[in-house]
Amino acid sequence: MENIPSCVSLTFLACVVATFGFIYFAIQHAGGRGSNVPIFFTTLCAIWVFVVSLLSIQGFFQDYHAWxxxxxxxxxxxLALLILLMSLSGVRRFIAEMPITTLTYIHIIRVPVEIVLWWLFINGVVSEVMTFEGVNYDILSGIxxxxxGLFLVGMKSKSRIAAIIWNLLALGLLINIVVRAxxxxxxxxxxxxxxxxNLAVFYFPYILLPLFVVPGVLFCHVASLYKLIFITEDTED
Incomplete structure (x- = not known):
C-alpha cells in the first residue's frame, strides 16, 4: 500500500469528510436548534472512525485468518446498529424530519469513490471487477x-414513485458491489x-469505505425509502 499515490488517499479522505458532512447536516436539520443529537452523532462517529482507523494502522484487520x-x-x-435504530419509533420520527434532498445529494460522493477504486485497481490492490471497467456500475448512482435531488425530491419538482424506484435501483447497485467486494x-x-x-479495504484510510462510507450511504437509502413510503407530506422538509 506504500506505493499508492497520496492523491488517492486524500481524495478518499475527502469522500469520508463529505459523507460525514451530509449526514451531520441532515441530523442537525432534523434536530433543530438546541438539540444535542448532532453533538452526540459527531462524538459517536468520531470515536468510531478513530478506533477503526487506529486498529487498521496497527494491522488489526490484516489478520485474514482470524476467526x-x-x-x-x-x-x-x-448492520445490527442500523436495524436497531430503524426499529425504534423515536428514531423513525427523527428520520422523518431529515431533509430528503440531503439524503439524496449525498450519493454524489459515489462518483469520486468509484474513481478511487479505479485508481486502486490501476495500482493492483483491488480487482478490475470492482471498478466501472468491470461490473461495478455504482458510479451511475452518483452521476x-x-x-x-432536483427533479424527484426537490422543492419545485417531485415524483414519489420515481424517487422510490431510483432509490431501489441505486440500492441494488450498492448491494451488487458490496457483495462482490x-x-x-x-x-x-x-x-x-x-x-x-481485495486488499485495499483492510488498510487505512480505505478501511473507512466498508466501515463508514458504505454504511452511511446505506443509511441514507433506508431513511429516504422510509420517508417516501411511510411519510405522506407533500412539502420538502
Missing part, C-alpha cells in the same frame, strides 16, 4: 444523484472470479 473475520465483525456491528476479500477469494484479491 471470526474481523472486517466482517465490523460490518455486522454496523444521477443531482438529477434525483466481500467475495473478493482474502476470506472468500477465488482467482477464477477475481484477478487480484
Amino acid at each position: 471470526p473475520p474481523r472486517l466482517m465483525v465490523g460490518l455486522a456491528i454496523l 444521477s444523484a443531482p438529477f434525483a 466481500i467475495m473478493a476479500t482474502p476470506y472468500f477469494y477465488n482467482p477464477v472470479q477475481f484477478d487480484v484479491p
Whole structure:
C-alpha cells in the first residue's frame, strides 16, 4: 500500500469528510436548534472512525485468518446498529424530519469513490471487477444523484414513485458491489472470479469505505425509502 499515490488517499479522505458532512447536516436539520443529537452523532462517529482507523494502522484487520473475520465483525456491528435504530419509533420520527434532498445529494460522493477504486485497481490492490471497467456500475448512482435531488425530491419538482424506484435501483447497485467486494476479500477469494484479491479495504484510510462510507450511504437509502413510503407530506422538509 506504500506505493499508492497520496492523491488517492486524500481524495478518499475527502469522500469520508463529505459523507460525514451530509449526514451531520441532515441530523442537525432534523434536530433543530438546541438539540444535542448532532453533538452526540459527531462524538459517536468520531470515536468510531478513530478506533477503526487506529486498529487498521496497527494491522488489526490484516489478520485474514482470524476467526471470526474481523472486517466482517465490523460490518455486522454496523448492520445490527442500523436495524436497531430503524426499529425504534423515536428514531423513525427523527428520520422523518431529515431533509430528503440531503439524503439524496449525498450519493454524489459515489462518483469520486468509484474513481478511487479505479485508481486502486490501476495500482493492483483491488480487482478490475470492482471498478466501472468491470461490473461495478455504482458510479451511475452518483452521476444521477443531482438529477434525483432536483427533479424527484426537490422543492419545485417531485415524483414519489420515481424517487422510490431510483432509490431501489441505486440500492441494488450498492448491494451488487458490496457483495462482490466481500467475495473478493482474502476470506472468500477465488482467482477464477477475481484477478487480484481485495486488499485495499483492510488498510487505512480505505478501511473507512466498508466501515463508514458504505454504511452511511446505506443509511441514507433506508431513511429516504422510509420517508417516501411511510411519510405522506407533500412539502420538502
